[in-house]
Structure formats: C-alpha cells, structure tokens
Amino acid sequence: MTIETTRRSLLAGSGALALGFSITGGSQAQQPAAPALPGDLKQHPKVSSWLRIEGDGRVRLLIGKVELGQGILTAVAQLCADELDIDIKRLDITSGDTQLVPDEGVTAGSFSMPNCGSAVRQVSAEARQILVSLAAAKLGADAASLTVADGTVKAPNGASVTYWALVAGRELEVESTGKAPIRPREARRYAGKHVPRLDIPAKVMGDQIFIQDLRPQGMVHGRVLRPPAYGAKLVKLEAAEVEKMPGVVKIVRNGDFVGVIAEQEVQALNAHARLQSIAQWDVPKTGETQDTVYDWMLKQPEKLIVIKDQPNKTVPADAQTIEAAYKRPYHMHASIGPSTAIGLLDAQGVTHVDTHSQSVFETGQAIAEMLGVDKAKVHCRHVQGSGCYGHNGADDVAADAALLAQAVPGKPVRIQWSRNDEHKWEPYGSAMLIKTKARVDAKGDILDWTLDLWSTSHGTRPGGKAGNLLAARMLEKPFALPTPINGGPPNYAADRNAIALYEFPGQTVSTHFLTNFAARASSTRGLGAYANVFSIESFMDELAARAKADPVEYRLRYLKDERARAVLQKTADMLGWAKYEKAPGRGRGIGFARYKGLATYCAVAIEVEVNRASGVVRVLRAVSAADAGEVVAPDGVKNQIEGGIVQSLSWTLKEAVRFDASGVKSSDWVSYPILTFSEVPPITVELIDKPGLPFLGAGEASQGPTGAALANAIADAVGARLRDVPFTPVRVKAALA
Amino acid sequence: MPVLKVNGRTHDVQAAEDTPLLYVLRNDLAVNSPKYGCGLAQCGACTVLVDGQPVRSCVTAASAVAGRDITTLEGLSAGGKPSKLQQAFIDEQAMQCGYCVSGIIMRAQALLDQNPKPTDREVRLALDGNLCRCGAQNRMVRAVLRAAQEG
Numbered sequence: 098m099t100i101e102t103t104r105r106s107l108l109a110g111s112g113a114l115a116l117g118f119s120i121t122g123g124s125q126a127q128q129p130a131a132p133a134l135p136g137d138l139k140q141h142p143k144v145s146s147w148l149r150i151e152g153d154g155r156v157r158l159l160i161g162k163v164e165l166g167q168g169i170l171t172a173v174a175q176l177c178a179d180e181l182d183i184d185i186k187r188l189d190i191t192s193g194d195t196q197l198v199p200d201e202g203v204t205a206g207s208f209s210m211p212n213c214g215s216a217v218r219q220v221s222a223e224a225r226q227i228l229v230s231l232a233a234a235k236l237g238a239d240a241a242s243l244t245v246a247d248g249t250v251k252a253p254n255g256a257s258v259t260y261w262a263l264v265a266g267r268e269l270e271v272e273s274t275g276k277a278p279i280r281p282r283e284a285r286r287y288a289g290k291h292v293p294r295l296d297i298p299a300k301v302m303g304d305q306i307f308i309q310d311l312r313p314q315g316m317v318h319g320r321v322l323r324p325p326a327y328g329a330k331l332v333k334l335e336a337a338e339v340e341k342m343p344g345v346v347k348i349v350r351n352g353d354f355v356g357v358i359a360e361q362e363v364q365a366l367n368a369h370a371r372l373q374s375i376a377q378w379d380v381p382k383t384g385e386t387q388d389t390v391y392d393w394m395l396k397q398p399e400k401l402i403v404i405k406d407q408p409n410k411t412v413p414a415d416a417q418t419i420e421a422a423y424k425r426p427y428h429m430h431a432s433i434g435p436s437t438a439i440g441l442l443d444a445q446g447v448t449h450v451d452t453h454s455q456s457v458f459e460t461g462q463a464i465a466e467m468l469g470v471d472k473a474k475v476h477c478r479h480v481q482g483s484g485c486y487g488h489n490g491a492d493d494v495a496a497d498a499a500l501l502a503q504a505v506p507g508k509p510v511r512i513q514w515s516r517n518d519e520h521k522w523e524p525y526g527s528a529m530l531i532k533t534k535a536r537v538d539a540k541g542d543i544l545d546w547t548l549d550l551w552s553t554s555h556g557t558r559p560g561g562k563a564g565n566l567l568a569a570r571m572l573e574k575p576f577a578l579p580t581p582i583n584g585g586p587p588n589y590a591a592d593r594n595a596i597a598l599y600e601f602p603g604q605t606v607s608t609h610f611l612t613n614f615a616a617r618a619s620s621t622r623g624l625g626a627y628a629n630v631f632s633i634e635s636f637m638d639e640l641a642a643r644a645k646a647d648p649v650e651y652r653l654r655y656l657k658d659e660r661a662r663a664v665l666q667k668t669a670d671m672l673g674w675a676k677y678e679k680a681p682g683r684g685r686g687i688g689f690a691r692y693k694g695l696a697t698y699c700a701v702a703i704e705v706e707v708n709r710a711s712g713v714v715r716v717l718r719a720v721s722a723a724d725a726g727e728v729v730a731p732d733g734v735k736n737q738i739e740g741g742i743v744q745s746l747s748w749t750l751k752e753a754v755r756f757d758a759s760g761v762k763s764s765d766w767v768s769y770p771i772l773t774f775s776e777v778p779p780i781t782v783e784l785i786d787k788p789g790l791p792f793l794g795a796g797e798a799s800q801g802p803t804g805a806a807l808a809n810a811i812a813d814a815v816g817a818r819l820r821d822v823p824f825t826p827v828r829v830k831a832a833l834a
Numbered sequence: 835m836p837v838l839k840v841n842g843r844t845h846d847v848q849a850a851e852d853t854p855l856l857y858v859l860r861n862d863l864a865v866n867s868p869k870y871g872c873g874l875a876q877c878g879a880c881t882v883l884v885d886g887q888p889v890r891s892c893v894t895a896a897s898a899v900a901g902r903d904i905t906t907l908e909g910l911s912a913g914g915k916p917s918k919l920q921q922a923f924i925d926e927q928a929m930q931c932g933y934c935v936s937g938i939i940m941r942a943q944a945l946l947d948q949n950p951k952p953t954d955r956e957v958r959l960a961l962d963g964n965l966c967r968c969g970a971q972n973r974m975v976r977a978v979l980r981a982a983q984e985g
C-alpha cells in the first residue's frame with residue numbers, strides 16, 4: 098500500500114512518497130474476500146478519487162453528485178467529517194467537475210444518499226484508517242492505542258501528528274478495502290444531527306453562488322432562436338439588418354439553429370427579439386392537444402411490457418369487477434430561474450461549459466458528439482442553478498452555449514433562456530393514462546388486481562447522445578432523437594411504482610410504452626411514480642368505500658411490510674384519523690407508497706375544504722410520516738418531503754401544459770399557474786429514523802402519496818371522485834354535478 | 835444616463851434610458867441578488883426596494899428610479915453580518931435552491947417595515963406574488979415571523 102504524489106499534487110517538487118505498511122497485520126492474500134464496496138465506491142475504489150488531505154489543514158472532498166437545493170453537499174460533508182474525525186469547517190467540496198471528480202452518473206432518482214453518501218462514508222473511513230496507520234508508524238505506537246481529534250492523532254505518551262503533516266498534499270493512491278470500520282453512532286458529531294446547510298448563508302447574503310451570477314472576464318451574451326412549435330422548420334431569415342444592431346458580435350446560423358452573440362445582455366435580447374419577429378417558420382399543421390393526447394396514446398404503436406404477472410386463477414366467475422381510469426397531463430419542471438450556461442472555447446480547442454446540469458459527464462459527452470470532437474475536448478463544470486426537479490432546460494442551454502462559443506474562441510458566452518423558452522421547450526413530465534381493475538368478493542375484499550398504464554418516455558436525458566439536445570436536432574446535419582427506451586427494474590421509469598406494495602391474492606401490471614411523442618418529455622420528479630401512485634391509492638380508496646371499510650384499515654389488510662404499516666399508521670395518527678369529525682364540506686384522505694418499491698416509505702394525509710358552489714378546493718393541512726432509513730440530515734429530509742408535498746399539491750390542483758399544433762400555449766406563469774404562498778397549507782413531517790439501516794433516497798417520495806391523498810380527501814368531503822389531474826374548479830364542479 | 839443610488843452608494847450608469855433596472859443592477863453594477871425569473875412581473879425573483887417600496891426590477895426602467903434609494907439584498911446586511919431577517923432565513927433553513935429567496939426577503943422586508951408584527955396570513959398575502967417552485971413557502975413564512983418576533 099503506497100501513498101504517492103500525482104499530477105494533481107499541489108506540492109511543487111515533492112517526490113513520490115512511497116510508504117509500505119500493513120493495516121491489519123496479515124497480507125491481502127490471507128484475508129477473507131473483501132466486502133463489496135458501497136454505492137459509487139464500487140466504480141471508483143481509489144481513495145484519491147474522493148479525498149485529498151491538503152497541506153494547510155484542509156480536506157477536499159470530490160463528488161460526482163451535485164447540489165440541486167436538496168442539501169446533498171451538507172449531508173455528505175456530515176458523513177465525511179464524522180468518519181475522518183475532522184471539524185466540518187475544514188472541508189472544501191468539489192462537485193460535478195468532469196476533470197476532477199469521480200463520474201457518479203446523473204444526480205437524480207433519489208440516488209444521491211444511497212450511492213454517493215454511502216461511498217463518502219466508507220471512503221472517509223478508509224482514509225482515516227490509512228492516516229492512523231501512518232501516524233502509528235511515525236509515532237512508533239500501536240495504531241489501536243491512538244486517538245484522533247479534529248485531524249490530530251495522539252499517542253498515549255502525548256506525542257501527536259496531524260493528518261496534514263502526514264500527507265501534506267500528496268495523493269492517497271490506495272484502493273478502498275471495504276473493511277475500514279464505520280465509526281459507532283456515539284462517536285459521531287454530525288450525521289443524524291442538525292447541521293446548518295453549507296450553501297444557505299451565501300444565498301441569503303447575495304454572494305456569487307448561482308451560475309446566473311458568474312461574470313467571467315470578457316464575457317459576451319448569447320441568445321438562441323427557438324421555433325414557434327415542435328417540428329417547425331426555418332424557411333426564411335434575413336439577418337443582415339440584425340448584424341448591424343448595436344453591440345451585435347455575430348449571428349450564428351447552422352441549419353435551423355440560429356443564435357446571436359452581443360456585447361451586452363440587453364443588446365443580445367434586442368437582437369434576439371428582432372430575429373424572432375423576422376424569422377419565418379413552417380409549422381406542421383397537425384398535432385395533438387392536451388385533451389386528445391389520451392386517445393392518441395391508445396392508438397400509438399406500443400411496446401407492451403408485463404412487469405408483474407401473478408393473476409389469481411381461482412377468482413369465481415361471478416366475482417364483482419370494478420374499473421377506473423386516471424389521467425395525468427404533461428407537467429412542467431417550471432424552475433423559477435430559467436436555464437443558464439456559459440461556454441468557452443479555449444486555445445487548446447477545449448470547450449468549457451459551466452452548467453447546472455444534473456448529468457455533467459453525459460451532457461459533456463453529448464455536446465462533444467454534437468461538436469464532432471473527442472469527449473476529452475469538452476469540460477463541464479457544475480455550478481448551482483435554480484431547483485430543477487429533473488431534466489429541465491439545463492442541458493439544452495449548455496449545448497446552446499457550447500455551440501455559440503465555437504463562433505467566438507476565447508470569449509465566454511453566457512446564455513440564459515427566457516421564461517418563454519423554459520416554459521415551452523423544457524421536456525415535460527409525460528402525460529399518462531392508467532386503467533385499474535379489481536375483482537372483489539362479497540365483502541369487498543380484493544381477489545385480483547390489474548393495472549395497465551400508457552405513457553411516453555420519461556427518459557430523454559442527454560445520456561451521451563447529441564440527438565437528445567435541442568440544438569443538435571436543428572443543425573444543418575441534424576442529429577436524430579434516439580428512440581427512447583423505458584428503464585427497467587428495479588427502478589423502472591414510466592412504470593415506476595406501478596406494482597403496488599400491497600399483497601393482493603393476484604396482481605397483474607402492464608406497461609404500454611410509447612416511443613412516439615405528443616409533446617417533448619423526459620425525467621420529471623418521480624417519473625411515472627406520481628401518476629401510478631395517484632392511481633393505485635385513489636383506487637384503493639374507491640375499493641375501500643365499496644367495502645364500507647375505513648381507508649387506513651383497508652390498506653392494512655394488504656400491507657404486510659412492517660415499515661410500511663408503521664409509516665401509514667403514524668401518518669393517520671398525525672392527522673387524528675381515528676377521532677376525525679367531519680364538518681360539512683370538509684374531508685380527509687390518505688395516500689401511501691414506498692418510492693420505487695425500494696426507497697423511502699412515505700404516507701401523506703390531507704384535510705380539505707371544498708366549496709361546492711365555486712368548485713374551489715382549499716387544502717387545510719397536510720401531515721406526513723416517512724422512513725428514509727438512517728437519517729443523516731433530518732431537516733434536509735423533512736425539507737424534501739415537505740417541498741414534494743407542496744409541488745405535488747400544485748401539480749394536482751392546478752397544472753397542465755396546454756398545447757396544440759401551433760405550439761405550447763403554457764408560456765408563462767399566467768398561462769401555467771403554480772401554487773402560491775396563500776394556498777400552501779400548514780405541513781407537518783415526522784421521520785422514523787432507522788440508524789444502521791441503508792440510506793433511502795427521499796427527494797421524490799411524497800409526490801404520489803400527496804396527489805392521491807388530495808383526491809381521496811375531496812371524495813371524503815363531497816363525494817366526488819376526481820380521476821383527471823388537475824382538479825380545477827371546473828372539474829370539481831363537473832364531478833359534483 | 836441615470837445616476838443610481840444603490841445600497842447607499844451612487845453610480846453613474848452607462849446604460850440606455852429604457853434598460854430595465856434588473857439588467858443594470860446585475861450586469862453594470864455586478865449586484866448578484868436580484869434574479870431574472872420571468873421578465874414579466876409575474877414571479878418576484880427580481881424584487882428590490884425603491885424608497886422602501888417593493889419594485890419588480892425586471893419591468894422598471896433604470897431611468898425611472900434615478901436618484902431614488904434602491905436597496906437590494908446586499909444592502910440589508912452590515913459589515914458581512916446578516917440582518918435579523920436574513921439570519922432568520924438561515925436559522926429556519928428557509929429554502930431549497932434559494933433562487934427565489936432574494937426577491938422574497940426583499941418583499942418581506944417591505945412588509946416588516948410597514949407592519950412589524952404581521953400575522954401568518956398577512957405574511958402569506960404579502961408574499962403571494964412571489965413564486966417558489968421548491969415548496970419552501972412555510973419555512974419562509976416562519977422565517978419572517980421569527981424575524982418579526984425578534985425584531
């Protein structure tokens with residue numbers, strides 16, 4: 098085992114340090130098989146990939162996952178500081194820089210804590226073990242006799258040495274063994290406790306922390322022309338007059354891709370507005386609308402995937418059959434800050450892209466393909482942006498900036514999409530149609546359960562392919578949109594959470610996956626889970642009502658997983674379910690799911706008041722219990738569950754992207770309203786902590802349960818069952834009529 | 835060529851008369867906090883105070899506020915120390931991504947200046963025109979009420 102300097106060493110002139118030593122006494126060959134490494138440590142076992150002990154008493158943590166406002170940087174810092182036994186203030190974190198950090202894929206799917214958090218915890222334990230061994234050699238003491246406090250290792254005789262003196266900027270070129278012990282709970286200072294989020298002070302003080310605030314030397318401003326509708330072709334654009342507008346540096350045209358670069362942002366905006374007004378487009382005459390899309394889905398060529406095939410063959414022929422159909426429209430990510438990127442082509446031919454993409458590596462690769470260069474020639478660096486909740490415009494604007502940067506080598510080109518661009522061109526969460534069917538006995542108990550879902554893709558992230566980038570599809574030599582595939586088990590995509598956790602005597606679930614698109618779609622918080630859970634949990638209430646059973650008790654008949662039962666019961670108790678007294682026009686509902694069938698358990702209960710005359714639904718309060726395994730950052734998990742509830746209430750009450758052949762009609766906050774401060778109900782979240790159990794991602798757990806709880810509460814309040822999202826006053830009144 | 839008074843300091847600005855204040859603040863004066871969110875007076879991300887009144891800087895011409903007192907988020911803190919309201923946002927962890935936060939704090943500051951002890955309902959109504967997509971509204975309301983309490 099050696100520690101060596103490498104290219105990244107900051108110690109100028111220091112020679113390679115090669116220290117041979119043994120940690121446990123025996124040679125590797127005599128040891129039992131090494132335990133599997135946790136999370137992303139499997140792909141990146143070298144300690145130096147994740148950690149650097151700097152010479153100046155600081156420690157640098159390098160991670161591939163990125164901060165999206167979910168607090169991941171703070172959570173991994175907590176884990177790292179505990180295992181290394183250093184003060185958390187000593188940590189500097191580099192995340193999402195394709196030249197520096199381990200490739201941990203996409204920051205999505207609630208994978209950050211399971212994959213990155215668990216890797217950081219283990220690799221930090223590995224580093225501590227190495228450092229203590231080094232200290233033992235240095236101090237001439239037995240490793241077991243040493244104690245560590247904030248990076249200083251002490252021997253029983255009082256002699257001590259610090260991590261930084263031991264390593265001093267050299268790399269820990271050591272493979273993780275998986276054997277370094279994780280410190281006991283009592284020894285932890287940070288994990289599981291409240292640690293203030295590291296990024297918040299800068300955001301409250303107006304420091305430069307967002308990508309939107311970067312102003313590199315010599316920066317110019319770009320804007321890109323987007324067509325009026327999907328599939329439109331540019332037929333005429335005489336740009337000469339725009340070239341002469343004040344501040345315009347260049348008009349870039351490549352096929353139907355048109356961009357303008359100007360000295361100042363306002364000049365770029367003016368030139369862009371002029372281009373927009375003189376460009377003539379050929380717009381396709383046919384297309385679906387938000388209303389026709391469900392019939393369209395049923396007529397498309399489909400890939401039928403039966404993901405659960407356990408019918409109950411003993412159901413009597415005269416068993417009663419109950420059916421329902423649920424609809425979810427296209428929903429936007431609708432980030433408050435439109436997507437932004439800065440591209441720069443340097444003298445070595447490397448294109449640097451500052452981006453708030455969730456997938457810096459794969460987006461960089463897709464951009465390289467678009468530019469026709471080797472992937473090493475594109476360097477992406479993550480900088481925080483506005484919350485994205487999935488695949489929004491971040492990657493497309495990164496491609497826009499990279500393309501425009503090619504036209505002005507040496508100059509950083511900043512692009513921020515307009516509100517109109519973001520609303521109309523981001524890839525939406527796919528519309529879905531879900532049909533459920535149950536056969537029940539005379540008491541209303543479920544004998545057999547069937548669910549069929551129709552959906553377009555939830556996964557058109559760049560994935561290393563240029564065809565997934567808007568700009569690349571507009572070029573003179575256009576890249577084609579790759580045929581989408583549906584992510585399979587165990588995480589699933591369109592059919593995420595389509596298999597109910599309930600143990601019915603029979604259950605059949607089929608995915609009708611469509612590779613065509615009616616509107617641009619990709620990963621949006623929870624993928625298919627929102628619509629699937631909404632449908633399953635609404636249908637459970639419909640069945641419970643027929644069985645004249647209490648919705649909680651009815652669920653518990655089929656829910657065998659103890660953690661699931663605990664979460665459901667606790668949520669019901671938090672609402673005061675058992676003693677609930679119904680006032681006129683008021684009602685309460687509950688919804689439950691274990692996200693992806695393998696992540697956080699979450700139930701949500703809601704009380705509503707429905708105005709029969711106006712059809713307006715007022716959410717009076719929401720409560721939620723969640724079991725996310727071992728909790729590292731309690732307030733971070735609560736914030737995610739709570740934010741998910743608010744966003745899901747917004748989706749379910751208000752949101753649907755409107756579109757027709759002439760384009761998307763939801764182009765701003767008036768045509769696509771979201772929930773506002775006065776509409777957000779009081780929310781209480783409680784966590785069931787499971788120390789020692791794996792971290793279960795929590796960022797997407799509450800969306801589905803919330804949608805269902807809302808529908809169930811409305812049904813309880815006024816007897817109207819709403820199956821089509823969103824529950825606008827018009828729809829509520831129609832359901833009451 | 836307006837003279838702008840931002841956070842107590844005077845600047846000669848070279849921007850065209852009709853340039854929205856937002857772009858002058860962000861680009862000419864390198865003030866980070868007011869954010870572009872919509873440019874349509876619909877989201878509040880760009881909110882600053884002009885003579886103590888909340889103003890949407892994306893639709894306000896810089897020339898229209900020449901010589902008046904413009905306050906941005908940066909102007910609330912003193913000597914690197916967060917104001918009571920800013921500190922309350924830190925203490926309540928009142929955000930996820932934080933993109934909306936600058937505009938929300940400025941709107942809340944305007945409320946507290948005029949109504950130092952608002953109710954929960956009054957805070958919500960004051961902030962109703964400021965959008966937050968992360969769903970951190972309740973935390974923000976708590977932060978404002980905490981600042982009022984401590985104020």
Ligand code: FES
Nearest residue numbers: 871872873878892
């Ligand atoms: S950016 Fe000014 S209100 Fe949205």
Ligand code: FES
Nearest residue numbers: 930932966967968
């Ligand atoms: S905290 Fe992200 S938009 Fe408000």
